[in-house]
Amino acid sequence: MRGATHAKWAACAASVALVATACGGGGSGSDSSAVLSASWGDPQNPLEPANTNEVQGGKVLDMIFRGLKRYDPETGEAQNMLADSIDTSDSQTFTIKVKDGWTFSDGEKVTAKSFVDAWNYGASLKNNQKNAYFFGYIQGYDQVHPEDGSAQTADTLSGLTVVDDMTFTVKLTQKFSTFPDTLGYVAFAPLPQSFFDDHSAWLSKPIGNGPYTIQSYSKGSQMQLTKWDGYPGDDKAQNGGVTLKVYTDNNTAYTDLLAGNLDLVDDIPASQLKNVQNDLGDRYLNTPAGIIQTLAFPFYDKDWDTAGAQKVRTGMSMAINRQQITDTIFQKTRTPASDWTSPVLGKDGGFQDGLCGDACTYNPSEAKKLIEEGGGLPNGQIKISYNADTGSHKQWVDAVCNSINNALGNNKACVGNPIGTFADFRNQIGDQKMTGPFRAGWQMDYPLIQNFLQPLYYTNASSNDGKWSNQQFDKLVDQANAETDTSKAVQTFQQAEEVVRDNMAAIPLWYQNGSAGFSERLSNVKLNPFSVPVYNEIKVG
Amino acid sequence: MGRYVVRRLLQMIPVFIGATLLIFLMVNVMGDPIAGLCGDRQCDPATAAQLKKEFGLDKPVWQQYVTYMGNVFTGDFGTAFNGQPVTELMASAFPVTIRLTIVAILFEIVIGITLGVVTGLHRGRPVDTGVLLATLVVISVPTFVTGLLLQLLLGVQWGWIKPSVSPEAPFNELIVPGLVLASVSLAYVTRLTRTSIAENKRADYVRTAVAKGLPRHRVVTRHLLRNSLIPVVTFIGTDIGALMGGAIVTERIFNIHGVGYQLYQGILRQNTQTVVGFVTVLVLVFLVANLLVDLLYAVLDPRIRYA
């Protein structure tokens, strides 16, 4: 790597006057100015914090923004980042003090106003921000974002008040004890004035307050991020920068890694998992992430809304040989699920191994019995719908179907139903056109048990795609949210989860791990609980 | 000649309108693109309605088409869902695909025509049978299989090439993708040239040339090839449009950020503006290429005169 050596010397010569310690000391061979390349996918929406709801855009925002809280890359625990303190006496009104000394990379100071303006922007209907509902708990949301399509009557959330330069208060419409822990989500990031002054210029080269700054961004192909030397936080970048390269096919990215053309791939295709040990050895990561895959059901369809259907669903769950599928198709990068949350929450956070019990244990004979007791499969055949354009869904859906077919001794009991595009898949779900079970994946927004239950199973919640509705569940969730004691809140959420189990509102399949492979140049590569690489800690050289 | 060109240009207008309308309707059949923008959750109805209004999706299809075409004539191809003007996408995608197409066409011309001439002159000999068989195999294996295998063998096992193409996509990185893209057409060019050469070999003017005592290579290049190339030129000319739009598979395998990639992304995300915009340009390329081919006829075959 002669080229890299030269670059290092040049960079050190330039920066020696400013930071005397940065260069030369790298006895271990680690080079704090070297740039690594990593795989990326084209973000679907403009890169605004409140408009980014998928992992690829989230990756970038996680590098260029720091919010009030940050989830620990290893434990997932929410820790104060820009927040000096977040206080409340009634779990409904929160006083937030922002730490002094933070600036955006363009030099502007981060103040209480940076947050309040950003949140008002994110909530306002006229800005089309897709994460607007994250501000839904804040008072005044109805006026800035009327759900029924009526005209917007306010531009700012009445629940947000700037007290002084570094302090603001948030008033919620209901008690929500764990609200501060949600503030690590990217939608709550602060925004600089330049975002509002020249929006299109900002979009073509976003400016934030994180450890990296965007050097260049050619949409659809690559983004170059460089280390921000003036970054005031403790989690400074350990490398000189990251070049994110867009890949359409993760298989190509993996091939590029093997050929030495790329340093980091954070989504290893299922088809290559069998080769990973051979190809990469210890340059391969497989760590738990806050993602669970389930099968959801259309409860609006009369076939699935019967008393017997619950037995059919439980029977289906027992007919799926989770262990075999995770071992064979996913090569142990998934763990068979035994509850509806994720192991990354930890015991204290509400993860309860084995909550599902026998209903999630492979038992073909019992499965067949239950399905027959429940009146058999609706119309004699079930179709599992999934989108065929992304992910390796076909493989596991076919395997799940084969498992069910083998348990029932009927080769046509279950078939996969691929839907061409994700957009169309979501359309059919939105229009309530599903007639059988469908793929439902959930990646947590923040590591709280609430996030695994409320958005998915609460009546009319944003991701309750099957339109399941249960009064007892709703009551328990409301109760848990109002609970000021965290451990009691978690317990109440677990009671709510038991309601989900008893009704088998969705079949839990497996917990997804994050998997990544990296080149010999890199060390200290980690994945956070959101399955995103912790870029700032990666060492090159 | 001038009048002919004008008439052809006038004929292009209905074809252009028809083709763009057709693709517009097809993309519209795909349904509501907004739902896919909100990840694994329901878009809230207010935002969805707002977005639809912004992209003009709340209007009837014919009105959307008229508005769209009106904008196109002022150079405004609309905006993709990620907030980027489609013209910007085109500016980055077309140069890449044009380079890829040039590589592919060069392969077709150099290898395809050479093989075609050789086999055409030696009809029935072992070299003819061998090449014929090889072209048949190339035609019958789907491109994505050829592409994936070449990528694995040359890129990973043997390390001869980079398995993917960098965003700048220089010519040297496009050689293998270009070959994969050209493979099927290449086989056809070979067969077409072969047939044509074999046919013309017995024509009177060739016999005359040989009888005159002209050297063999002169007979082949000056007389035989020139006349035999007409169908080949037709084919290659019309292939330009097909290659540019048909590179979806090749560009996906080799991670080339060209037209095929943008179209594929556009379709997956049901991004009407991107798909229609790119296809509109492809239709224009197709029409112009066809016109050029017909004009080339006159150059290759003096018997043809356009009035």
Add this chain to the structure above:
Amino acid sequence: MPEQPNDQEGAIAGTGAGGAMDLGASEAETLEKTPYGPEGTGPAGKPRSLWSDAWRDLRRNPVFIISGLIILFLVFISLWPSAITWESPLQCDLAKAQEGSQPGHPFGFDGQGCDVYTRTVYGARTSVAVGVLATLGVGLFGSALGGLAGFFGGGWDSLLSRLTDIFFAIPVVLGGLVLLSVVTSNTIWPVIGFMVLLGWPQISRIARGSVITAKQNDYVHAASALGAGHSRILLRHIAPNAVAPVIVVATIALGTYIALEATLSYLGVGLKPPRVSWGIDISAASPYVRNAPHALLWPSGALAVTVLAFIMLGDAVRDALDPKLR
């Protein structure tokens, strides 16, 4: 005006793009420009039709015999796949995923633990059905439209010519992605429908060109002078002599349709399970090529042989029908 015997459109026949589907058109172009008819007489002076001439040639052509036998075999296993298999193609056991050849399972298992041999045999039915039905649809629809336009000429002809241009301008793979991504039915009809929709202009052009050529023959003028009606002239005199190029292109196109089905599956918009097809299996196996090459090899091999057989058949028929090459 052009000085060519054909009118100007005829000279440009075949100037259509459209990816794989179009390829046959240009090949047949040399044919189309060749005025031939049944008036050729044999050495004995006994009038022989083009068809009997061609048939005599074909019977002695090893390429025709081989490809014909392969196609017959394919038709046989499409109709009775269970005659040479002993399992259901849907019987899969994940525990055996990617295992190689073993007794009773000569081709090994695929990624889902399904028997590759059984699936390859059963896949023939779908793939051949798609190819044959799409070709039939394209052939009938295309030659009807093209033939009528060529015969009547004038305004209808111009309209149709522009219409074919419009369909030619849409790249095939792209059209497939757009149209088929919304299809929910898991029958083969949407795929066939799409192929007919974007494939007919190719045949239509050929048919139009050959009808125009045939129309100029003396016997047509004679029949017309004798007072024969449009339909009689078209069906009795023109059609039999104009159909040869259509058949040639159609046979070649058939192979490309089968390959196209596989490409559509690769892009995720092709046929859907539980249907068994080579395209589905090839696209499912292609990412696993490093671990289970056999699962890719057998269905692709079967597909290649089938496409090859149809193209060779088309080739042989073309050679036999082309008097210039005799």
